Amino acid sequence: MKVTLFFIACLFPFKGLAATAEILVTKLSNEAYLLKSANYNTNIGALKTSRGVVLIDPMPGEDNLRVLSKKLNGIYGSQPLFVLNTHQHDDHAGGNSYFMNAGAKLLSSTMELAEIKTVEVKSHSSADKVFFHRSSNSIFVGDIYDTNWHPTFYAGGVAGFVGAVDAILGLGDESSLIIPGHGKPTSKEELKKFRKNTLDWVSKVKALKESGMSLSEIQQDDQIKSIFQRFNVENRAVFVPEKAFIRFIERTLTVIDSAV
Ligand SMILES: [Zn+2]
Incomplete structure (x- = not known):
């Protein structure tokens, strides 16, 4: 019995820690914080403006949102008065109503x-928005650029992607912080590398397709595998599941076909 009670007593503090650890907070400046949900890995911005606190991209999930709300109270002593979304996918807009219900x-x-x-x-979705917060020199780019995944330029194709990256590079200055939709914040230099790698990827897939290769042959190509690994900037042992790799080739082929 004593052992059981001791076990329960040990368990509860850990449960408490797990609940508060769902949202990771990084201070960017006095007026800008980056909050990250562990289960969606969505980068959420909390920016102070003269009109009140602005929240960018709240993810869904009642438990996540409760913790996020508490964190915002701790940082600014108030709840957000405004909500913005980089695009309308659920992992970026699923928490909107939680904060709208609170005013x-x-x-x-x-x-x-x-x-x-x-x-x-128009790149990742048909209506992507990029937000530049001047005082912290940070640019929230949504899923136009993720640092923990391969590119996803499916709505805008290559032209839309290049246009979106150019638009991002046109904001701020060379030391601006780039906040991707998911993954670690980075720099304009890294974004330029990502643009080059993306264009290399598309032209390689296109060349292999034009040489008559099938989808499964493209999958086995060493250069394709090597270009794909350039997106694995966090050097994960398994970057993404094999299924996602194949899907990316398929969707790239669709983008190439629709541009012809
Ligand atoms: Zn996303």
């Missing part, structure tokens, strides 16, 4: 927020 206003543009500039592009 936040969902904004489709940043016209009324002098501190944040918005650029609209």
Whole structure:
């Protein structure tokens, strides 16, 4: 019995820790914080403006949102008055209603927020938004650029992707912090490498397709495997599941076909 009680007593503090550890907080500046949900790995921005706190890309999940809300109280002593989304996929917009129910206003543009500039592009989704927060010199780019996954330029194709990257590079300066939709924040230099790797990937897939290779032959190609690994910037032992690798080739072929 004593042993059981001791075990339960030990278990509860850990349960408590697990609950608070779901959202990781990184301070970017006095007016900008990056919050990251462990289970979605979505990068969430919390920016202070003269109109109130602005939240970018709250992910879904009641438990996550409760912790996120507490973290925001701890940082700014208040809840967000505005919510912005880089795009409408659930892992970026699924938490909107949680904060709207608490009084936040969902904004489709940043016209009324002098501190944040918005650029609209089409790359990952048909309506991607890039947010540049001037005082912290940080640029929230959503899934136009992820640092823990392969590119996903399916809505805009190659032209949309290149246009989106150009738009991002046109904001801020050379030391701007680039906040991807998922994965670690990075720099414009890294984004330029990602653009080059993406273009290399598309032209290699295109060349192999034109040489008459089938999907499974493209999958086995050494150069394809090697270009794909360039997106594994975190050097994970298994970058993504094999299924995702095949799907990426398939979707790249679709993008190539639709551009012809
Ligand atoms: Zn996402």
